[in-house]
Amino acid sequence: MTAFPDAADPDAAEIQPFHLDFPQRDLDDLHRRLDGTRWPDELPGVGWAYGIPRDYLQELVRYWRHAYDWRAAEALLNAWPQFTTEIDGATVHFAHIRSPEPDATPLIMTHGWPGSIVEFLDVVGPLTDPRAHGGDPADAFHLVVPSIPGFGLSGPTRETGWEYRRMAAAFAVLMARLGYRNYGAQGGDWGAAISRELGRAHSDHVIGVHLNLLPGAHATAEPGPAELAALSPKERERTLASWRRTEAWSRDEQGYADLQSTRPGTLAYALTDSPVGQLAWITEKFRQWTDSAELPEEAVDRDRLLTNVMLYWLTGTAGSSARIYYERAHADYWGAPPEPSTAPTALAVFPAENFIPLRHIADRTDRIVRWTEFHRGGHFAAMEEPDLLVGDVRAFFRQLREGE
Numbered sequence: 001m002t003a004f005p006d007a008a009d010p011d012a013a014e015i016q017p018f019h020l021d022f023p024q025r026d027l028d029d030l031h032r033r034l035d036g037t038r039w040p041d042e043l044p045g046v047g048w049a050y051g052i053p054r055d056y057l058q059e060l061v062r063y064w065r066h067a068y069d070w071r072a073a074e075a076l077l078n079a080w081p082q083f084t085t086e087i088d089g090a091t092v093h094f095a096h097i098r099s100p101e102p103d104a105t106p107l108i109m110t111h112g113w114p115g116s117i118v119e120f121l122d123v124v125g126p127l128t129d130p131r132a133h134g135g136d137p138a139d140a141f142h143l144v145v146p147s148i149p150g151f152g153l154s155g156p157t158r159e160t161g162w163e164y165r166r167m168a169a170a171f172a173v174l175m176a177r178l179g180y181r182n183y184g185a186q187g188g189d190w191g192a193a194i195s196r197e198l199g200r201a202h203s204d205h206v207i208g209v210h211l212n213l214l215p216g217a218h219a220t221a222e223p224g225p226a227e228l229a230a231l232s233p234k235e236r237e238r239t240l241a242s243w244r245r246t247e248a249w250s251r252d253e254q255g256y257a258d259l260q261s262t263r264p265g266t267l268a269y270a271l272t273d274s275p276v277g278q279l280a281w282i283t284e285k286f287r288q289w290t291d292s293a294e295l296p297e298e299a300v301d302r303d304r305l306l307t308n309v310m311l312y313w314l315t316g317t318a319g320s321s322a323r324i325y326y327e328r329a330h331a332d333y334w335g336a337p338p339e340p341s342t343a344p345t346a347l348a349v350f351p352a353e354n355f356i357p358l359r360h361i362a363d364r365t366d367r368i369v370r371w372t373e374f375h376r377g378g379h380f381a382a383m384e385e386p387d388l389l390v391g392d393v394r395a396f397f398r399q400l401r402e403g404e
Contacts, residue, residue: 015177018082018093018153020074022314027070030275030313034065037276052284056295060283061276064306073307076121080145084153085177087170090162093153094146094174099128101140105207105397106180108144108171108198112189113321114282115380116152117145118308122386127393138401139394144178146171148190148324152311156320163327164190168197172205181205184397188212188381190324196366199343208344208369208400210393212381216338217347217362218355219243235360242356249354253288256281260325268319275313282309289379291352300383338365346370346396348389352378370396 042054080095095117098104107127111119120143126133127141147154149162149170171194175183184207187195192213199209219242228236259267271278283296283305290299297305312318328334345366349357351374362368372392377385 015083015085018084020078020082020153022070022074026314031065033275034061037061037274048284048287052280052287057276057280057283060279060302063302064279068303068306070307070310073303073310077117077307080124082153085174087173087177088166089159090149090157090170091154092146092149092170092174094144095124096178097124097128097143097145099140099142101129101131101137104128104140104142105401106144106175106178106183107141107393107397108146108175108183108185108195109382110146110171110185110187110191110194111148111151112187112191113151113324114285114308114312115189115191116308116311117147118304118311119380119382120145121304121383123382123390123393126386126390130394135394139398141184141393141397142180144175144180144183146174147311148194148321150317150320150323152315152317152321155315155317157323160323161327163324163331164193165197165201165331165333167324168194168201171198172202175205182207184208184210186210186393189379196341196343196345199345200339200341203341203343206343208346208397209341210346210348210396212348212350212389213353213355213379214345214347214357214362214366216365217357219246219358219361231360235358238356239358239360242358245354245356253354256285257325260322261329262326264319264322264326267322271312271318272316278313278318279306279309281318282312286380289352289354290384291350291376291378299378300380304383340365342367344369344400346392347372348381348392349373350377350379350381350385350388351375354379370399 039054043050047053080097082095084091084093109120111117124143126135128143130139131137149167150157182205185195185198192211193215195209195211199206219239222243223239231239271281286296286300286305290296292298345368347357347368349372359371374388377388381389
């Protein structure tokens with residue numbers, strides 16, 4: 001599958017090259033703030049139950065201040081060709097990494113919160129150039145990796161209303177502007193909502209949607225006897241487990257989303273003024289949502305985690321990235337059942353994901369043609385288990401090519 005760039009397209013002139021190069025004064029300011037951190041008290045012996053432990057965070061901050069190398073991370077990201085373009089009043093930043101294989105499949109990969117394009121550093125090479133990574137060149141992709149409007153290098157947004165459907169519409173414009181008439185979509189977290197919406201609303205262009213989270217596919221209410229009786233024993237057990245995890249999430253994990261859905265502007269003052277606050281807000285999620293026993297770096301490289309945090313800090317987008325929760329919660333469609341999608345859809349299920357998806361629920365609204373359950377990995381699949389994710393993405397689009 002090839003791209004169809006049109007040099008005569010007036011929109012082509014709207015794409016501008018982009019190069020990461022934050023001024024040294026921003027790094028000096030960060031260091032001053034880290035050095036002057038005012039630390040809160042902490043109850044003894046509570047571990048992670050009340051949030052991120054102070055001793056752990058202090059050690060992480062020391063590493064951030066004295067050992068972490070932003071310039072090395074900047075150079076790593078700058079190895080990707082990057083661009084910006086204006087779409088629907090927003091500046092959209094994206095990396096565009098074309099495969100050396102001319103017939104590669106175009107694929108847009110979208111991150112979520114509290115992630116960024118850093119999530120994809122370990123999957124871009126194998127996906128764009130499988131020949132160089134021991135794979136089949138027929139499985140190659142031309143990759144488009146956008147920063148979500150309001151997040152990091154695509155932020156802040158300048159007006160209200162940027163919920164995931166509007167973002168999907170913007171990404172459809174982006175792919176057309178790049179000359180891709182037919183393409184796939186992949187994502188997790190908010191990237192899953194955006195990718196699914198791309199497939200639903202633009203099925204004439206999206207050939208398939210690969211997700212590592214399917215919004216709304218878990219048990220959202222306690223299953224009743226009639227629902228359970230209609231299921232196989234295995235699916236019945238999985239449904240009960242899904243409900244138990246949903247209950248635990250509502251009790252122990254939902255607070256951040258409630259806050260960002262209701263008062264993201266108030267939260268923004270704290271996170272935009274305090275780098276340690278921003279670090280704690282994000283790192284706690286990398287511990288809770290990954291397949292780690294105790295510390296987030298058991299699942300995700302520490303430098304990658306800090307690079308991800310840096311993209312929020314240096315761009316001042318703690319507030320504008322949180323607004324996606326507010327916009328979704330106040331959209332006219334919020335609370336309504338998801339609109340059905342006819343796009344061929346694959347779901348990669350990682351065991352430490354926040355919710356346990358259920359096939360009988362997914363099949364009600366989505367055209368599931370591939371369902372793969374893995375034995376390790378969590379919410380940040382591209383960072384935690386890049387090989388597993390790459391293999392499943394390749395297998396799904398190969399399945400579509402071969403008409404299975």
